Amino acid sequence: MTSPDTSAPARPVAPERYNAKETEPRWQQAWEAAGIYATKNDDTRPKYYVLEMFPYPSGRIHMGHVRNYAMGDVVARYKRARGFNVLHPMGWDAFGLPAENAAMERKVNPRDWTYANIATMRGQLQSMGLSLDWSREIATCDPDYYKHQQRMFLDFLEKGLVTRRTAKVNWDPVDHTVLANEQVIDGRGWRSGALVEQRELTQWFFKITDFAQDLYDALDGLERWPEKVRVMQKNWIGRSEGLEVRFVVEAPPPGIAPDVKVYTTRPDTLFGAKFLAIAADHPIAASLASSRPGLQSFIEECRRTGTAQAAIDTAEKLGFDTGLKVRHPLDPSWLLPVYVANFVLMDYGTGAVFGCPAHDQRDLDFANKYGLGNTPVVCPETEDAATFVITDTAYDGDGRMINSRFLDDMTPAEAFDAVANRLEAEVLAGTPVASRKVQFRLRDWGVSRQRYWGCPIPIIHCDACGPVAVPVADLPVKLPDEVSFDVPGNPLECDHAWRNVPCPTCGAPARRETDTMDTFVDSSWYYARFTAPWLQDAPTDRKAVDQWLAVDQYIGGIEHAILHLLYARFFMRAMQVTGWSGVSEPFDGLFTQGMVVHETYKDAAGAWVQPADIRITAEAGERQAFHVKTDAPITIGAIEKMSKSKKNVVDPDDIIASYGADTARWFMLSDSPPERDVIWTEDGVQGAARFVQRVWRLVSLAAATTGGASANDAGLRKAAHKALASVEEDVERLRFNRCVAHIYTLANALDEALRGGVEAGVAREAAGILTLLVAPMMPHLAEECWQALGREGLAAQAAWPVADRSLLVEDSITLPVQLNGKKRADVTVPREADKVEVERLTLADEAVQKALEGRAPKKVIVVPGRIVNLVV
């Protein structure tokens, strides 16, 4: 026997190190075997639907997924522990261009490529230990999913929510396809690099504008959405209130309409009008083109600059005087010139504006260029109306009306109403001169894509009958299995066997629609499908949809703030019209998480180097990087979003293999607030890994201790219940970084108590609470701890502990004492002491007396439980 070590305090022998590699798969199997994450619709507990944005099956998961799904899983596990019937499903946003690119580059079938990726990524997600109901898994490229989407397309068509019309689109002449605006970079196709053309194509549209007002108004009710996202959607929908005014054309030439309609939000400034400007595509411009020399080429020039998005920023305001004159609506004797101008858009308002140079910068630039002058009609309160002039900066603020006849001295708002009232009452050729209008910036949603790997639009084109809906009984219109990308463009167009079908109405030879739907359609209703994904003959079950929706907590990236989240809101409304849903808003709570960012590294040649190849030294606080293989010095660059091109990526598989899923999850949830970016660092991961070991060690020690009653008992109990109450509060608000801090604090308290001696039952209670607090974040570790503590069942099924609030109130409290706002002393008073008592105890305090230096305070401010401030 060796002599006892007197230098170190007596402690039980440390347990074996926690081995995540061994425990994690074991517990994943245990959960799977117990089937505890499969959710039933017939369950009497209150429902809670938590959903993370489903991934595109690109091949492998990345750290952004880990962060996103770790957050969702914390919520799901927490709510389950709180007694909710939790729906937490997962699926695949599986249609899209990368599959076609892979098909072209690697000669694989897009379907095979996609399903192989899904298999890989499903395995990766399962290795994270997420509490997902895999029995509800869906893939949008599965005919069992998209046949319902086709059905809804036909329903929308029947209800007038789908139209077909020609529209200008971005056309890539090399790839033979339409590009979304986001896919056009500096006027070129993002993949081919070809100059994008504007083409008129016949397209299918979802009439999202039918719901513009409601989509706008309902944003105010989405209180659990980030303010930022609501503002972005409001700006995107772009509601404005104005007046549509008719300007009568003086002596109209043949073929020219008798008046020009103008939409304006500033009818109050009408007396400052100097010109009218119409779009290059305006019917009047087209009619005049042949009779006005130079106009045709000007129109063409406008169209060219219109295509190059980047050029718009710097484009000069250009106009062409048509020679046409219109009469001022408030004074028929006042004639205004009509220009064709390159800054007027045909698809907003009426395609014509009146120019008021004094109060609109763009109009002023234009007027100054063409010598049209300006007349200020709104005078700021700080200026003298007699001397107020505008030279090269327009004034768009508030003030008083001047130079405006019957409007003089009114505010612009009053003038707006006065003009609107007068012109609405005035009738010309049977109709009022003006009418109030609400305008939206939002355009209808063009869903036609000239691609193979998407949901086929269920329409058959017949020469005699026109576009005919595919009968519901014939759905799905399945994509052909065999596909060739040898010919540029959409392979469906060349697949005659697939394309040529008889007309469902007359039986004559006809052709299938070869366009497929925008993949944003697929993701617009998947959350509704999750409520009853087993249904074969209908997209949704009304009972299930109304039971589960809205999603209580939706979590995803801010990049979907507008498109996906707006389309989904539209879709719910359209599904309400067609009877597939009883609710209009899909997501009650929305959380947009930050990105995962990492340092970048470059070698001497300027090539990016991946973190796995870097060795960092920190001598005297100076961080230096070297290549692991060559030892060559490496430059440490900016911290940026993880991206393949900059090679600053860390593969979740590597982290899970070397540290375990719990470590990766814990690190993703600690440090940064969830809405902010988190910096991935090797030090941070190691810190997380150390904490995993620490929890295991502490819980094991607590399980093994035989300590009797101790002075530390009350303190530890208090710490445990305090941590419990705090974590509860913060997890409800998704403040995971704060939860982490509370858990660390409890771990410190438990550590100290075990070291100083603590009663065994108290230690085990605290360890049990620690285990359950950790469980939503590190579920595998929690199971292992739960078992070590000898508790029944699975930690994943354990009820959330109840915080004993009586432990949280202190018997006595220590208040800071300030002298003229500066802290000078602390005073300890009984919890129930009233103001008078606190004041008495404060003034009796030795340190306070010393600080007062014999002075008597003029005023004593006591904020119970907070502070005492003495004013001398």
Add this chain to the structure above:
RNA sequence: GCGGACGUGGCGAAACCGGUAGACGCACGAGACUUAAAAUCUUGCGGCCGCAAGGCUGUGCGGGUUCGAGUCCCGCCGUCCGCACCA
């Protein structure tokens, strides 16, 4: 240009309704244990002065309100994000 968010130690951050600024973690320093390393433990850590007790100062900058301001108000500076010829 329009709209929004943010600015706190070496770093990530915390601070509720205006009430002890820097909880918690990372990094770093000193020490213990070790043949050594890792792990673990003790301890220090905004700045300045001081052996210490303690004092002064400090939340981007300048003002203001208040007994009291990181927090509220006014004016700047800076960073990031979104939209952008929207009439």
